[in-house]
Amino acid sequence: MKKKEFVVIGMGQFGANVAISLGSRGAVVMVVDRDEQKLELVADRVTHTICADASNPEVMHSLGIHNYDGAIVGIGNNLEASVLITIQLKELGVPFIMAKASNDLEGRILHKVGADKIVFPDKEMGFRVGNQIMNGNYFEAIELSERYSIVDLDVPESWKGKSLRELDIRSRYGVSIIGIRGLEETNINPEPEYELQEDDVLIALGHNSELQRLREM
Secondary structure (H helix, E strand, O other): OOOOEEEEEOOOHHHHHHHHHHHHOOOEEEEEEOOHHHHHHHHHHOOEEEEOOOOOHHHHHHOOHHHOOEEEEOOOOOHHHHHHHHHHHHHOOOOOEEEEOOOHHHHHHHHHOOOOEEEOHHHHHHHHHHHHHHHOOOOOEEEOOOOEEEEEEEOOHHHOOOEHHHHOHHHHHOEEEEEEEOOOOEEEOOOOOOEOOOOOEEEEEEEHHHHHHHHHO
């Protein structure tokens, strides 16, 4: 299977964390920033580092990113640069562009110039944490180490109606199902005979690469 390829522009806290996360899950990741020191912080966690001004059209054309699967624009507190970069990515034919925005107005502007998805890291994290606390979904994504995590996973179509014993998930995929969240309650340490339902959410513990393999299912 061909590795997915992404370019992450802007190595602030958001961009750096996205780049490291993609790299840890096996993607080819190129990062671009004008600050050499910021690039050094992630250099051993990504595939390529480019010290350059991504708002410069000549720089963008020289990167060959039209062949990449997607781009993440993580420029902080510089709407003009984010807009220029997003427009250029669109013109270069990058199939998917995600852009960081600080507020709704910035989000609307970036969407109009070509961003396919807008993210509001501070707002989204606040809502997400609040919802998790209220719903009891404490295990949606907990990083235990750089390699192991506890995450929520939807039930793959081919697993529905089958028991945990029949699926033998731990032996086949190297992932432990430590809980199942149904419509009405969360079943911690479910019995092997439990049959997975369409609306179940699996609480899975395992190596990040194996968890990613299940996500792709």
